[in-house]
Amino acid sequence: MLRVENLTKVYPNGTQALKNVSFEVADGEFLAVIGLSGSGKSTLLRCINRLIEPTSGKIYWDDTDVTAAKGPEIRKIRRQIGMVFQQFNLVKRASVYTNVMSGRLGYVDTFPSLLHVFSAQDRARALANLDQVGLSEKIHVRVDSLSGGQQQRVGIARALMQEPKLMLADEPVASLDPVLAHSILKYLEQLNKERGITVLCSLHFLDLVHRYATRAIALKDGELVFKGLPQEIDDAQFKSIYGQEAERVSII
Amino acid sequence: MTASEHTLAPQRNRTLFFSLLALVIPGSSQFLMGRRWRGALLFLSIPVLGYIVYWAQSYQKVGLVTIGSWTTSWLWAPLALFWIWNVFDARRLGNGQESNSFLGLLLVLVILYVVAWNVTQIKPERLVTRFNDAKSVATNLVNPDVITITINGEDRICAWQCMSEYISDTLAGRPTQGPIRASKTLLDIIGRVEQVKAPAWEVKLGLAQSGGQVTGFVAGSLIETIAMGLMATIFSTILAIPVSFLAAHNIMSRVPGGNVVYYITRTLLNIVRAVDPVVWGLLIIVWVGLGSFAGVIALTIHSLAALAKLFSEEIEHIDPGPVEAVTASGANLIQTLRYAVVPQITPPFLAYTLLRWDINMRAATVVGFVAGGGIGFFVVETIRMGGYQLYATALWSVAVVIILVDAISSTWRARILADQPSEPEKRRSTWVKIRTAFLVLLGVLAFIYCWNISEISIKDLFAPAPTLGSILHDFVTIDLGPKTLGPVVQQMLITIFQAMLATTLGAIIALPFSFLAARNLTGRSKLSVWIFYLTRGLFNVLRSIEALLYAAIFVFWVGIGPFAGMMALAVTTFGLIGKLFSEAIEEIDPGPIEAVTATGASPLQVINYAILPQIVPPFTSYLIYQWDINVRMATIIGFAGGGGIGLMLNTFFGLLQYHKAGTVVLFIVVVVALMDFASAKLRQVLV
Numbered sequence: 001m002l003r004v005e006n007l008t009k010v011y012p013n014g015t016q017a018l019k020n021v022s023f024e025v026a027d028g029e030f031l032a033v034i035g036l037s038g039s040g041k042s043t044l045l046r047c048i049n050r051l052i053e054p055t056s057g058k059i060y061w062d063d064t065d066v067t068a069a070k071g072p073e074i075r076k077i078r079r080q081i082g083m084v085f086q087q088f089n090l091v092k093r094a095s096v097y098t099n100v101m102s103g104r105l106g107y108v109d110t111f112p113s114l115l116h117v118f119s120a121q122d123r124a125r126a127l128a129n130l131d132q133v134g135l136s137e138k139i140h141v142r143v144d145s146l147s148g149g150q151q152q153r154v155g156i157a158r159a160l161m162q163e164p165k166l167m168l169a170d171e172p173v174a175s176l177d178p179v180l181a182h183s184i185l186k187y188l189e190q191l192n193k194e195r196g197i198t199v200l201c202s203l204h205f206l207d208l209v210h211r212y213a214t215r216a217i218a219l220k221d222g223e224l225v226f227k228g229l230p231q232e233i234d235d236a237q238f239k240s241i242y243g244q245e246a247e248r249v250s251i252i
Numbered sequence: 253m254t255a256s257e258h259t260l261a262p263q264r265n266r267t268l269f270f271s272l273l274a275l276v277i278p279g280s281s282q283f284l285m286g287r288r289w290r291g292a293l294l295f296l297s298i299p300v301l302g303y304i305v306y307w308a309q310s311y312q313k314v315g316l317v318t319i320g321s322w323t324t325s326w327l328w329a330p331l332a333l334f335w336i337w338n339v340f341d342a343r344r345l346g347n348g349q350e351s352n353s354f355l356g357l358l359l360v361l362v363i364l365y366v367v368a369w370n371v372t373q374i375k376p377e378r379l380v381t382r383f384n385d386a387k388s389v390a391t392n393l394v395n396p397d398v399i400t401i402t403i404n405g406e407d408r409i410c411a412w413q414c415m416s417e418y419i420s421d422t423l424a425g426r427p428t429q430g431p432i433r434a435s436k437t438l439l440d441i442i443g444r445v446e447q448v449k450a451p452a453w454e455v456k457l458g459l460a461q462s463g464g465q466v467t468g469f470v471a472g473s474l475i476e477t478i479a480m481g482l483m484a485t486i487f488s489t490i491l492a493i494p495v496s497f498l499a500a501h502n503i504m505s506r507v508p509g510g511n512v513v514y515y516i517t518r519t520l521l522n523i524v525r526a527v528d529p530v531v532w533g534l535l536i537i538v539w540v541g542l543g544s545f546a547g548v549i550a551l552t553i554h555s556l557a558a559l560a561k562l563f564s565e566e567i568e569h570i571d572p573g574p575v576e577a578v579t580a581s582g583a584n585l586i587q588t589l590r591y592a593v594v595p596q597i598t599p600p601f602l603a604y605t606l607l608r609w610d611i612n613m614r615a616a617t618v619v620g621f622v623a624g625g626g627i628g629f630f631v632v633e634t635i636r637m638g639g640y641q642l643y644a645t646a647l648w649s650v651a652v653v654i655i656l657v658d659a660i661s662s663t664w665r666a667r668i669l670a671d672q673p674s675e676p677e678k679r680r681s682t683w684v685k686i687r688t689a690f691l692v693l694l695g696v697l698a699f700i701y702c703w704n705i706s707e708i709s710i711k712d713l714f715a716p717a718p719t720l721g722s723i724l725h726d727f728v729t730i731d732l733g734p735k736t737l738g739p740v741v742q743q744m745l746i747t748i749f750q751a752m753l754a755t756t757l758g759a760i761i762a763l764p765f766s767f768l769a770a771r772n773l774t775g776r777s778k779l780s781v782w783i784f785y786l787t788r789g790l791f792n793v794l795r796s797i798e799a800l801l802y803a804a805i806f807v808f809w810v811g812i813g814p815f816a817g818m819m820a821l822a823v824t825t826f827g828l829i830g831k832l833f834s835e836a837i838e839e840i841d842p843g844p845i846e847a848v849t850a851t852g853a854s855p856l857q858v859i860n861y862a863i864l865p866q867i868v869p870p871f872t873s874y875l876i877y878q879w880d881i882n883v884r885m886a887t888i889i890g891f892a893g894g895g896g897i898g899l900m901l902n903t904f905f906g907l908l909q910y911h912k913a914g915t916v917v918l919f920i921v922v923v924v925a926l927m928d929f930a931s932a933k934l935r936q937v938l939v
Contacts, residue, residue: 049850051846051849051850075852075853075854076852077852078849078850078851078852079851079852080852081850082850082851083847083850083851085843085846085847087843088843089841089843089844089846089847090843090844090847091844091861091862091865091866092841093865093866093869094865098861098865102847102848102851102853102857102861102862103851104851105848105851105852105853105854105857105861106851106852106853107852110854110856110857113857113860113861114856114857114860155847158847158851159851161851162851162852168850
């Protein structure tokens, strides 16, 4: 269970990215985070695994205070929380294998990992996770020769190496063709349903939220403006989240 | 018998076969298993390394060990291990395993660096034992001869200390030690106003009498150098444009017989480009005599070849879309060229010309070493007289000019490549028109002025010295007799190893500095910003001066020879590669760092998995590129006492042994062209 209490983030340049945001995510949920670009979705997700330091507020993950954790402690928390990114964030010049293996770094000793030495178990795990996303035959290929959709699947396989209980997905399909968006979200849905991984996913398109999320929250200018079921977002709600001039578009 | 045992037996035979084959012919198994490049490299590297070890043992006495009555070099041991490694490599590939190149590479590097260290005559103790000499040079370098003071009727150099005394005396109202003025060196470098013979145009306008004296400005050697660089850039650009079309494959393949022209042009360009402007200078002075004009021609020839190659590649990468579209609209050939081709190639052509201007200015500072004229000639004279404070003045003024040129050229280039000119749309105000007209006029006047002071004389070009024919004949009668060939090969190898060591040394020292000079790693604190600007400044100053100009310092410090040349090359390398490295670090994508941090990795693991994979390939690529440049520079470092093949070439020219000089130039062409090709191929594979 993830609990966020009064989370606030002010950047050094004065931008207030999050204002007093509080919500809870129960285990096994698929929570969508919606809102315009710049509404604070990315900041929120990055505060949860402390890639960004919150200014004030608390985050509890299974009753551990994430905001108070330091050094090795925060790394122990991070390894339970997988993350996939809009720009995939893979090392393009390295192989699929090395990229996937980097997801295991929180579990292994530093020294062997510097020499790229991994246990047979971890290597088998990498193969299994690549199999899960249908890329096992690309294991020794360099990432820059893969398509965007394939790169995002490598990103998912990397996150799975952490055996996460929570998965943060920051606009995982915004850089992909609409057709590929479904294939990526289906993988996340599968992980959510089959492995019981809690998913926190920021999304742009409302119809994707309807299709995949079990619950949704919406941010506007850093404030939480909606909390509820996806089907509860009616036209009035929609206009208040996205502004009066927004219109619904469909990509299905 | 299970299915797997069925496949195991032939598999074992296959592995054995490939292992044995690799033992007999290194690289052959790798080649047959589809790893063509790996196989070819192995196949070539064994005999090449074998020759190097043999050469190092018998000519350079490297690593000699005596076993009983038998004397040999221990370097044969790593070579043998390399051969054995090749067998194991074949075995692993035969088993379908991925092979590890690390050990093989390590063995090759051991051989190369041990040989390089010895043949370059590295004597690190000299850096210490002769430290006092270095200190005196350093003192001279930071106290250039800029101001002269007259004390009791005697002229003295007035450096920092003297200047500060003078200023404090003046401020305090005390009498100074004596009057000061700009030093003769400064005037020699920048220029002076004095009575000169009236130039022809003033006589024609009636401003002066024929043969009379007028007050005029006599350009100093630095102005001469700037003029040489400018003229060479203009001439080579004008000449390179038509030549580049002959070297563009997409154009020539449409012309009957064009392919032949294409290959001939490309080959000629590669040969001409391989010879450094300084070496061209040696040839040109035979033709037009010593002076700035010889320098301009030498620079133009080299620059023409380099530009034509870049231009032709730009023509080859032209987008065919607009050509198709304009042709479809019914335009004729000329119209198509004007509206679909010219707009595409103008910005890159201009950008390359500006880049070349920068390079030509640097080359112009050293071409005078042999051609006469310019600051290079001035440096040769001051070194000959042992005037290190005079030499310092030259170095600092070169640094100032080159840093300026570098800054102008790179900002201008960035502007050209950033926004495509859209002239027809832009409304031009009268002010802009006046400004443009003024700039054009200024440009024309500068061109005429530069033409005059670089002593350009078309007449000389067509009236070469009467001995030119016989000298050229002598030159192309390349002497390949063993008495010439042996020493030439020796010096060539020393030059290559010298360049390798210089690249390694410069890069090792530059590496930690490059992190300090990367903007994205600079913190917010005042101190780190200062460190950033200081390291960047250091890189810029050091790389602005050609290695040839540094050589004099190290000759004084560690003595004449390849060691001094290596050190001089390493200093320039430090500046060049430090800048390239820090730019590579600035291009790091922060995404993977974020992602790996999010998995719970420790800082060391983040460096290893997110940062190193992003910087190792570009770093390696820059290292190879720098080695390539350094080999070319090392071929001339001998002109300033830096040893290697340049010294030999200079000697042959000095003794008028042109047939031997021809051999040397031939070797330089072959080696530099090969290095160029190999480095381009390797970098392609890497990035």
